[in-house]
Amino acid sequence: MSQTPSGALEARIARLEAIEAIKSLKARYWYCCDSKDVEGVRDCFLEGPIEIHYDGPVELVNHRDRLHEVFKNVACQTHIVEMHHGGPPRIEIHGPNDASGRWGLVYHLMDTKAQTISVVGGYYDDEYKRVGDEWLISKARFKVCSAVTYGWKDAALRLLHSGPSLPA
Amino acid sequence: MSQTPSGALEARIARLEAIEAIKSLKARYWYCCDSKDVEGVRDCFLEGPIEIHYDGPVELVNHRDRLHEVFKNVACQTHIVEMHHGGPPRIEIHGPNDASGRWGLVYHLMDTKAQTISVVGGYYDDEYKRVGDEWLISKARFKVCSAVTYGWKDAALRLLHSGPSLPA
Amino acid sequence: MSQTPSGALEARIARLEAIEAIKSLKARYWYCCDSKDVEGVRDCFLEGPIEIHYDGPVELVNHRDRLHEVFKNVACQTHIVEMHHGGPPRIEIHGPNDASGRWGLVYHLMDTKAQTISVVGGYYDDEYKRVGDEWLISKARFKVCSAVTYGWKDAALRLLHSGPSLPA
Numbered sequence: 001m002s003q004t005p006s007g008a009l010e011a012r013i014a015r016l017e018a019i020e021a022i023k024s025l026k027a028r029y030w031y032c033c034d035s036k037d038v039e040g041v042r043d044c045f046l047e048g049p050i051e052i053h054y055d056g057p058v059e060l061v062n063h064r065d066r067l068h069e070v071f072k073n074v075a076c077q078t079h080i081v082e083m084h085h086g087g088p089p090r091i092e093i094h095g096p097n098d099a100s101g102r103w104g105l106v107y108h109l110m111d112t113k114a115q116t117i118s119v120v121g122g123y124y125d126d127e128y129k130r131v132g133d134e135w136l137i138s139k140a141r142f143k144v145c146s147a148v149t150y151g152w153k154d155a156a157l158r159l160l161h162s163g164p165s166l167p168a
Numbered sequence: 169m170s171q172t173p174s175g176a177l178e179a180r181i182a183r184l185e186a187i188e189a190i191k192s193l194k195a196r197y198w199y200c201c202d203s204k205d206v207e208g209v210r211d212c213f214l215e216g217p218i219e220i221h222y223d224g225p226v227e228l229v230n231h232r233d234r235l236h237e238v239f240k241n242v243a244c245q246t247h248i249v250e251m252h253h254g255g256p257p258r259i260e261i262h263g264p265n266d267a268s269g270r271w272g273l274v275y276h277l278m279d280t281k282a283q284t285i286s287v288v289g290g291y292y293d294d295e296y297k298r299v300g301d302e303w304l305i306s307k308a309r310f311k312v313c314s315a316v317t318y319g320w321k322d323a324a325l326r327l328l329h330s331g332p333s334l335p336a
Numbered sequence: 337m338s339q340t341p342s343g344a345l346e347a348r349i350a351r352l353e354a355i356e357a358i359k360s361l362k363a364r365y366w367y368c369c370d371s372k373d374v375e376g377v378r379d380c381f382l383e384g385p386i387e388i389h390y391d392g393p394v395e396l397v398n399h400r401d402r403l404h405e406v407f408k409n410v411a412c413q414t415h416i417v418e419m420h421h422g423g424p425p426r427i428e429i430h431g432p433n434d435a436s437g438r439w440g441l442v443y444h445l446m447d448t449k450a451q452t453i454s455v456v457g458g459y460y461d462d463e464y465k466r467v468g469d470e471w472l473i474s475k476a477r478f479k480v481c482s483a484v485t486y487g488w489k490d491a492a493l494r495l496l497h498s499g500p501s502l503p504a
Contacts, residue, residue, distance in 0.1 A: 004342045006172045012349050013180050019356060020187060027256040031270060031291065034313055081314045083289035085274050086256045088363040088422045102367065106274070106421050106442070108289065110314060117316060121419035121444065123367065145370055146417045146446060148453060174340045181348050188355060195424040199438065199459065202481055249482045251457035253442050254424045274442070276457065278482060285484060 019091045021135045022099055022128050029137065030084035038071045046129050046136040055122065055144040083108040097130040105142070121146045187259045189303045190267055190296050197305065198252035206239045214297050214304040223290065223312040247281040265298040273310070286317045355427045357471045358435055358464050365473065366420035374407045382465050382472040391458065391480040415449040433466040441478070454485045 025044060032040030045052070045064035052061040061070060075082055087104030094100065107120040127139035193212060200208030213220070213232035220229040229238060243250055255272030262268065275288040295307035361380060368376030381388070381400035388397040397406060411418055423440030430436065443456040463475035 004346050006174060006177060006342060009177055009342060009345055009349060010172050012353065013177060013184070016184050016349070016352050016356065017180065020184065023256055024258045027258045027270070027272070030255070030272065031258075034272075034289075034291075083274070083314050085253070085272055085289070085421070087366070088359055088425070089256070090360045090363045090367075102363070104363070104366065104370075104421055106419070108287075108314065110316065119444075121370070121421070123370075146419050146444065148446065174342060174345060177345055178340050181345060181352070184352050185348065188352065191424055192426045195426045195438070195440070198423070198440065199426075202440075202457070202459075251442070251482050253421070253440055253457070257424070276455075276482065278484065 014096070015093050018093050018099060018130070018135065022091050022101060023089065025128070025135050025137070026086060026089070026101070026103060026126070030086055033075065033084050034082055036071070036076050038068050038076065041071065042067050044137055046131065046138045050137070051139045051141070053140070054142040079111060079113040081108075081110040081112070083110075099128040099130075099135070101126045101128065116149050118147060118149045120144055120148075182264070183261050186261050186267060186298070186303065190259050190269060191257065193296070193303050193305070194254060194257070194269070194271060194294070198254055201243065201252050202250055204239070204244050206236050206244065209239065210235050212305055214299065214306045218305070219307045219309070221308070222310040247279060249276075249278040249280070251276040251278075267296040267298075267303070269294045269296065284317050286315060288315045289313045350432070351429050354429050354435060354466070354471065358427050358437060359425065361464070361471050361473070362422060362425070362437070362439060362462070366422055369411065369420050370418055372407070372412050374404050374412065377407065378403050380473055382467065382474045386473070387475045387477070389476070390478040415447060417444075417446040417448070419444040419446075435464040435466075435471070437462045437464065452485050454483060456483045457481045 029041060029044040032038075032044065042064045045067070047064065049062055050064060052067070059070075061067060074080065085106045085108075087106070089101050089103040091099060091101040101124070103124040103126065105120075105122055105124060107118075107122070109118045109120070111117075122142055122144040125139075125141045125143075126137055128135050129138045130136075197209060197212040200206075200212065210232045213235070215232065217230055218232060220235070227238075229235060242248065253274045253276075255274070257269050257271040259267060259269040269292070271292040271294065273288075273290055273292060275286075275290070277286045277288070279285075290310055290312040293307075293309045293311075294305055296303050297306045298304075365377060365380040368374075368380065378400045381403070383400065385398055386400060388403070395406075397403060410416065421442045421444075423442070425437050425439040427435060427437040437460070439460045439462065441456075441458055441460060443454075443458070445454045445456070447453075458478055458480040461475075461477045461479075462473055464471050465474045466472075
C-alpha cells in the first residue's frame with residue numbers, strides 16, 4: 001500500500017469538492033433565473049465589485065445589487081418565460097479560493113406579448129471566488145453562438161405555458 | 169503535512185462518490201426512457217412505496233411496478249418519440265443512505281400521429297435512497313415551467329425520425 | 337476512526353479525478369466543435385488508430401488527422417452553424433488508463449443556405465484512454481434517436497445568428 005501523506009490526499013479531495021460546489025452553484029443560479037427569484041440570483045454573486053457581461057440587451061453589471069434592476073426590466077415581466085439549460089462544464093481550480101469555468105447554455109426566451117420564441121446557444125466564461133465555505137460568481141461573460149427567433153402568430157404553433165409568473 | 173484522520177477523508181470521498189453515483193443513476197434513467205426500456209426505468213426506482221409525480225397527463229405513481237402501465241399507455245406507443253435532456257443538478261447528501269437532488273430538464277415529445285412536437289422545460293425534485301451499494305430514486309416530482317407545442321402539418325417542417333420503436 | 341490505508345483512499349480519489357477529467361474533456365470537445373476549432377477537436381482524440389462513427393453523412397473516421405477533412409466539408413462551411421449541447425453522462429472507469437462513457441446530446445444544425453434548422457437528439461457511446469496525465473477519446477459512436485428539420489423560408493421564422501464563421 002502506498003504511503004501518500006494524508007495532506008496530499010486532502011488537497012485532491014478539496015479540489016474535487018470545489019468543482020462540485022461550483023457546479024451546484026451554477027445549477028442554483030439557473031434555477032433562480034427560471035424561477036424569477038431575483039434575491040436568489042443575487043446571492044450567487046460575490047459581494048463587492050463583480051463583472052457580469054451578457055451579449056445582447058443587458059449592459060455590463062458591476063455589482064450584484066444592480067441585478068434587481070436588470071431582472072425587473074427584462075426577465076421579471078409577466079409576458080416573459082425563460083428557460084436556462086446548462087451543458088457540461090470545464091472547471092479549473094487555480095487556488096484554494098480561485099476558480100474559473102466554461103459552460104455551454106441553451107436558452108429559450110418566450111415572449112407572450114410579441115408572440116415569439118427565441119432559442120439561443122452560447123458559452124459562459126466565469127470566474128469564482130471562495131468566501132468562507134461558499135463559492136460565489138465573481139465574473140460571468142456570456143457569448144452568443146447562435147440565435148433563432150420563431151414567430152408563432154402565423155405559424156402552426158401553440159403556446160401552453162405554466163411559467164411561475166405568468167398571468168392566468 | 170496535515171494529519172487528518174483517514175476516516176474523515178473517507179467520509180468526504182464517500183460523499184463525492186454518492187453524488188457521482190446519483191448523477192449516473194439519473195443519466196441511466198433518462199437513457200432508458202428515451203430507449204423505451206421500461207424494465208430499465210423500473211430498476212432505477214426503490215422497491216416498495218415510492219412517489220412519482222409528473223405534471224401533466226401522468227397520475228401519481230406509488231410503486232415501480234406500476235410504471236409499466238404508465239409507459240405502455242404513453243411513451244411506448246410507436247407514434248411517440250421522446251427526448252429527455254437533463255441539465256446540471258444540485259445534489260445534497262443528507263446521510264449515508266439519504267440524498268436529494270434538483271435537476272433541470274428539456275423534454276421533447278414528438279407525436280407522429282397528431283403531427284406535433286412539444287418542447288417542455290421544467291425541474292425535478294428528487295429523493296434518493298441507498299440500498300446496499302446502489303442508489304435508487306425514492307421520490308421524483310417534475311414541475312413544468314414552460315411548454316410549447318408546434319404543429320408541423322401546415323408549417324414548413326419535416327420530421328426525419330429514427331427513434332427506437334418507430335414504424336418504418 | 338477507521339484506519340483505511342491511504343493507498344485505498346488514493347485509488348478512490350483517482351477514480352473520481354478520472355471521471356471529472358473525462359467530463360471536462362468532452363465539454364472541451366463540444367466547445368471546439370461549436371467554435372469550428374478543428375485543431376482543438378483533433379487534440380481531444382488519441383494519436384494512433386481510433387474509431388469515430390457518427391450516424392448520418394459522416395463516414396467512419398479512423399485517425400484524428402482525418403478529422404480536418406471531415407470538418408472542412410461539413411461543419412466549417414460558412415453557412416453552417418452548429419450547437420452541441422451535452423447531457424448528463426454515465427462514466428465507467430475500467431482501469432487506470434481505460435474508461436467508457438455514455439452521453440446524451442441535443443444538436444442543432446443551422447444551414448443558412450438551405451434555410452433549415454435541424455434538431456437532433458441522440459447518444460454517444462465513447463471509449464477513453466489515458467496517456468501520461470491526459471485522458472483522450474479513443475472511440476466515439478453517436479446514434480441518432482430523433483431528428484427534426486424545420487424550414488424557415490415559408491414559416492414565421494427569423495434567424496439572428498452570430499456564429500463564429502458566418503458571413504456578415
